[in-house]
Amino acid sequence: MTNFPWNRRHIISLEDFAPSEYESVLKTALSFQDVLSRRNKKVPTLQGQVVANLFFEPSTRTRSSFELAAKRLSADTLNFSPGSSSLSKGETILDTAKTYLAMGTDLMVIRHKGSGVPATIAQEMDRLGSGVGVLNAGDGQHEHPSQALLDLLTICNALNPKQPTIDDLRGKKIAIVGDILHSRVARSNLWSLTACGAQVHLAAPPTLLPKAFIEAFSQPIRTGSRSVQRQVFVHWQLEPALKDADFVMALRLQKERMSAHLLPSLREYHQRFGITRDRIQKCASTVKIMHPGPTNRGVEITSELMDDPHLSLIGKQVASGVAVRMALLYLMGGSKNGDLSR
Numbered sequence: 001m002t003n004f005p006w007n008r009r010h011i012i013s014l015e016d017f018a019p020s021e022y023e024s025v026l027k028t029a030l031s032f033q034d035v036l037s038r039r040n041k042k043v044p045t046l047q048g049q050v051v052a053n054l055f056f057e058p059s060t061r062t063r064s065s066f067e068l069a070a071k072r073l074s075a076d077t078l079n080f081s082p083g084s085s086s087l088s089k090g091e092t093i094l095d096t097a098k099t100y101l102a103m104g105t106d107l108m109v110i111r112h113k114g115s116g117v118p119a120t121i122a123q124e125m126d127r128l129g130s131g132v133g134v135l136n137a138g139d140g141q142h143e144h145p146s147q148a149l150l151d152l153l154t155i156c157n158a159l160n161p162k163q164p165t166i167d168d169l170r171g172k173k174i175a176i177v178g179d180i181l182h183s184r185v186a187r188s189n190l191w192s193l194t195a196c197g198a199q200v201h202l203a204a205p206p207t208l209l210p211k212a213f214i215e216a217f218s219q220p221i222r223t224g225s226r227s228v229q230r231q232v233f234v235h236w237q238l239e240p241a242l243k244d245a246d247f248v249m250a251l252r253l254q255k256e257r258m259s260a261h262l263l264p265s266l267r268e269y270h271q272r273f274g275i276t277r278d279r280i281q282k283c284a285s286t287v288k289i290m291h292p293g294p295t296n297r298g299v300e301i302t303s304e305l306m307d308d309p310h311l312s313l314i315g316k317q318v319a320s321g322v323a324v325r326m327a328l329l330y331l332m333g334g335s336k337n338g339d340l341s342r
């Protein structure tokens with residue numbers, strides 16, 4: 001396998017990812033996509049290494065996807081779930097992480113409902129001089145880097161199936177619709193898509209998309225000596241976001257937000273912001289629909305669109321997840337051999 005430039009020990013956020021790093025992830029993931037299309041889908045890359053999946057929050061696809069990715073790379077995997085662990089006996093999260101370190105863990109994949117937990121564990125691992133790489137698998141409302149990277153692979157594959165590159169994204173219009181304020185998926189996607197030159201149009205009711213939200217994304221993208229403004233637009237109505245869009249990414253409406261009175265009802269949300277066949281007529285004729293899952297069928301998106309194989313990339317997103325996570329574990333697993341400063 002060709003080696004693409006990489007110098008990160010941890011992947012916590014995509015905020016400071018450079019276009020060249022997205023290209024490295026994409027190219028590495030494409031190689032693993034080839035591996036996954038073979039009869040024998042396993043490679044010995046991480047043989048003898050231990051990958052610990054520390055999921056302090058429920059997850060179906062992300063946890064299974066990381067586990068399968070690690071297994072395809074021949075790593076030994078440890079799976080942690082809080083219900084059956086010593087957390088219920090009062091152990092702190094850092095002590096849990098140190099327990100896994102003492103067992104010889106090389107890479108930790110961490111999901112937690114608190115923003116900043118993977119970063120704190122990464123700092124502690126560095127302080128101890130452990131050499132362990134920490135990968136954020138979703139922290140609170142902060143970030144979900146591997147989801148945005150699998151979305152990137154899915155989009156590039158759709159745009160240019162023969163030879164996908166991040167340059168295919170330049171000037172493309174991507175609408176992100178739904179509970180943006182609380183979404184770590186939206187945040188990570190905003191960093192990655194804008195860094196690759198796409199225009200991101202956000203659409204949601206004002207309670208789920210305050211105008212100040214995009215201020216964080218006003219910092220330019222730096223590539224060498226060049227600096228380019230990120231293209232982010234806010235809409236409180238769906239139609240302008242959908243107009244001529246190349247991709248529509250719907251986000252899960254977090255029902256738990258309803259109790260905070262941020263939305264009148266799911267029915268009203270669907271009437272104003274639900275993705276329907278009628279509404280996507282305004283999009284580019286080649287439009288594709290995406291959703292990170294889990295989905296509330298008939299709320300964010302109609303059931304019929306979700307299941308339309310010509311329009312929906314949802315299944316492809318899940319499949320891309322394994323290749324991308326293999327790429328991330330592979331790139332980070334190389335940390336044992338190289339000088340990694342980040």
Ligand code: NCD
Binds near residue numbers: 061147251
């Ligand atoms: C997302 C998550 O957990 O952040 N799902 C996922 O990882 N595929 C989105 C969500 O829960 O709505």
